[in-house]
Amino acid sequence: xxSQKSILRLISFFAGFVWxxxxxxxxLYRFGLLHxxxxxxxxxxxxxxxxxxxxxxxxxxxxxxxxxxxxxxIDLLWNVFVTGLIxxxxxxxxxxxxxxxxxxxxxxxxxxxxxxxxxxxxLIITFLIATFMVWKRFILYQKxxxxxxxxxxxxxxxxxxAILFFIDFKIFTGIGLVISGLLAVLGIILSANLKWVxxxxxxxxxxxxxxxxxxxxYIGYFYTILSNYGQDxxxxxxxxVLDVITVNELYFFAMIYSIFSxxxxxxxxxxxxxxxxxxxxVINFQKLSQSRNSGQSEGQIFDILxxxxxxxxxxxxxxxxxMDAEGVxxxxxxxxxxxxxxxxxxxxxxxxxxxxIQSQVPGRGSKENRFTAEVKHDIHKSIFIVPLFIxxxxxxxxxxxxxxxxxxxxxxxxxxxxxINQASISIENxxxxxxxxxxxxxxxxxxxxxxxQDSLIPKMLHTNEDLEISAFSKAAAxxxxxxxxxxxxxxxxxxxxxxxxxxxxxxxxxxxxxxxxVFQSLVQMNLSAREFIIKANNALSGSLDRxxxxxxxxxxxxxxxxxxxxxxxxxxxSLYYSAKEKKVRYLEDNGLGLGILRDSQFNxxxxxxxIEYSSGDILFLYTDGITEAKNSKNEEFGYDRLKLFxxxxxxxSAEYIKDEVLKTLHEFCECSNLGxxxxxxxxxxx
Numbered sequence: 001x002x003s004q005k006s007i008l009r010l011i012s013f014f015a016g017f018v019w020x021x022x023x024x025x026x027x028l029y030r031f032g033l034l035h036x037x038x039x040x041x042x043x044x045x046x047x048x049x050x051x052x053x054x055x056x057x058x059x060x061x062x063x064x065x066x067x068x069x070x071x072x073x074i075d076l077l078w079n080v081f082v083t084g085l086i087x088x089x090x091x092x093x094x095x096x097x098x099x100x101x102x103x104x105x106x107x108x109x110x111x112x113x114x115x116x117x118x119x120x121x122x123l124i125i126t127f128l129i130a131t132f133m134v135w136k137r138f139i140l141y142q143k144x145x146x147x148x149x150x151x152x153x154x155x156x157x158x159x160x161x162a163i164l165f166f167i168d169f170k171i172f173t174g175i176g177l178v179i180s181g182l183l184a185v186l187g188i189i190l191s192a193n194l195k196w197v198x199x200x201x202x203x204x205x206x207x208x209x210x211x212x213x214x215x216x217x218y219i220g221y222f223y224t225i226l227s228n229y230g231q232d233x234x235x236x237x238x239x240x241v242l243d244v245i246t247v248n249e250l251y252f253f254a255m256i257y258s259i260f261s262x263x264x265x266x267x268x269x270x271x272x273x274x275x276x277x278x279x280x281x282v283i284n285f286q287k288l289s290q291s292r293n294s295g296q297s298e299g300q301i302f303d304i305l306x307x308x309x310x311x312x313x314x315x316x317x318x319x320x321x322x323m324d325a326e327g328v329x330x331x332x333x334x335x336x337x338x339x340x341x342x343x344x345x346x347x348x349x350x351x352x353x354x355x356x357i358q359s360q361v362p363g364r365g366s367k368e369n370r371f372t373a374e375v376k377h378d379i380h381k382s383i384f385i386v387p388l389f390i391x392x393x394x395x396x397x398x399x400x401x402x403x404x405x406x407x408x409x410x411x412x413x414x415x416x417x418x419x420i421n422q423a424s425i426s427i428e429n430x431x432x433x434x435x436x437x438x439x440x441x442x443x444x445x446x447x448x449x450x451x452x453q454d455s456l457i458p459k460m461l462h463t464n465e466d467l468e469i470s471a472f473s474k475a476a477a478x479x480x481x482x483x484x485x486x487x488x489x490x491x492x493x494x495x496x497x498x499x500x501x502x503x504x505x506x507x508x509x510x511x512x513x514x515x516x517x518v519f520q521s522l523v524q525m526n527l528s529a530r531e532f533i534i535k536a537n538n539a540l541s542g543s544l545d546r547x548x549x550x551x552x553x554x555x556x557x558x559x560x561x562x563x564x565x566x567x568x569x570x571x572x573x574s575l576y577y578s579a580k581e582k583k584v585r586y587l588e589d590n591g592l593g594l595g596i597l598r599d600s601q602f603n604x605x606x607x608x609x610x611i612e613y614s615s616g617d618i619l620f621l622y623t624d625g626i627t628e629a630k631n632s633k634n635e636e637f638g639y640d641r642l643k644l645f646x647x648x649x650x651x652x653s654a655e656y657i658k659d660e661v662l663k664t665l666h667e668f669c670e671c672s673n674l675g676x677x678x679x680x681x682x683x684x685x686x
Contacts (some may be wrong), residue, residue: 022049061133084218087123161245187253216258382407462488470654471681480677481508499552529567541598549595579616625678
């Protein structure tokens with residue numbers, strides 16, 4: 001498919017060919033007149049070629065102007081002006097040439113005069129059609145169904161009326177006048193469509209007035225040229241282009257629309273500045289509105305606010321103080337001002353009478369933080385100060401200065417306050433978005449920490465043929481500080497540990513991972529319970545922060561000797577059921593949490609105890625999340641309830657006891673979240 005440029009080149013070439021053919025046919029007809037052998041065939045051919053030329057130029061500009069996607073009004077007017085300028089220069093040159101050769105034989109040569117006339121006809125028709133197509137774009141700028149139909153009727157009527165050029169107007173004068181009148185009425189109706197004028201700014205309107213006036217002068221000049229061409233030389237064209245209704249209507253329509261356009265633009269000039277100011281306000285408000293969704297930072301929003309407020313208020317200078325959470329100014333943005341001038345202005349208004357501006361939000365004051373006042377300054381004469389709030393916190397304060405007294409009207413203040421409110425919303429949304437991003441990142445980090453911690457909790461528990469072991473650990477948040485583990489040593493001994501890190505959350509989980517590393521390292525050294533606790537304290541003292549400590553219970557079960565050795569480092573006392581005695585009791589001994597004392601003094605607080613076990617005995621290790629779990633009455637589950645629970649379940653398996661203790665805790669607390677990390681490790685002797 002050929003491109004638009006290719007089509008335009010083809011049409012241009014064809015138009016040039018038609019014009020040359022039109023000139024040739026006029027020569028032939030003139031030759032017949034001079035030799036008294038007039039042939040109507042050549043006249044008909046010349047008229048036909050004239051109409052074909054008009055149609056060709058029409059299609060050229062229809063492709064060139066009519067199909068442009070964007071409508072740049074000034075550019076279109078400039079193109080018409082340049083076309084008219086070229087036609088005018090050529091026409092003036094031909095007129096000057098006729099004047100110079102007026103008394104010479106060449107100046108009276110009919111073929112020479114026909115050539116100049118056809119040159120003028122071609123250029124003038126090109127200019128008229130170019131103007132017609134530009135006016136069409138303007139009229140259909142905001143089209144409606146009725147407007148399109150009216151325009152199509154007018155356009156096709158212009159093209160169709162050209163047929164009357166072949167008819168003797170002496171007979172059909174009445175029909176010609178009726179058609180011309182109808183087309184003129186349609187042209188006047190269409191000329192009232194000037195909606196494009198409202199979208200020009202003040203400067204563009206003045207440019208448009210100048211260009212349209214020049215275009216109108218071209219139209220008048222060209223009409224005069226074609227009406228009186230060659231009269232001073234006794235020359236009569238073979239036909240008058242003005243006999244073509246289409247050409248006459250093009251003249252009329254082009255001139256009428258030019259006059260209407262100039263008048264409407266002139267009437268709109270007084271309101272142009274107001275309209276532009278309102279447009280600026282809308283654009284600036286849109287900038288502030290979009291800033292909250294475009295990811296712009298607080299600094300960028302403050303920049304937009306200051307720029308927009310200065311533009312709307314037509315302020316001569318301004319500043320914007322940005323404050324921290326304590327209300328201290330941390331940064332100041334200036335517009336045509338500096339810190340020294342700012343301080344001078346603030347001092348000058350301390351003793352001035354201030355007109356307070358009441359806030360729309362109760363409790364935010366008036367004179368103290370928002371007011372207008374006179375300024376005693378060489379340049380600036382009035383000031384308007386307004387704060388920015390997010391909820392009840394002032395985050396900024398903006399001051400606008402003008403070089404006239406009472407420079408801030410009520411309407412202007414309301415507009416600026418609207419900007420302030422929008423900026424406050426944008427900044428609050430930005431902060432909420434940042435907070436949401438941080439929270440989301442924190443949640444993601446917690447998920448990773450939870451996966452890591454889950455990998456630290458043993459999935460399988462070491463045991464032997466004499467023991468049944470079951471355990472659980474449930475964190476109050478995503479991660480927790482409870483820990484349990486088992487390790488089977490080579491000499492039929494089994495090591496168990498239950499620990500609880502002070503605090504909750506990620507820091508507790510981190511220290512829990514340290515505890516696991518210490519356990520996995522020391523337990524392989526085949527240490528006694530006392531040695532294990534002492535070495536664990538030494539290892540953790542260098543890595544735990546000063547505010548953290550770990551409680552733990554370490555147990556060695558010797559299956560060969562049927563003996564349990566245990567040591568408690570500040571942890572909850574273990575619960576023990578003796579099948580022989582048929583009694584449940586707590587194994588209480590002394591001990592400090594790991595990391596509380598970080599020197600050799602810790603060794604004095606390490607106690608080790610031993611008990612012998614038999615079939616049916618139960619060892620219940622747990623963390624304080626169980627005993628300190630609270631119900632709706634703020635009552636703790638406590639040691640007594642835990643002891644009573646085990647007394648009721650001594651004949652059940654370790655796995656069953658594990659499930660039941662969780663169920664009992666949830667029933668007691670009447671909720672799914674127990675409020676603290678809970679861990680239990682149950683050992684039952686077979």
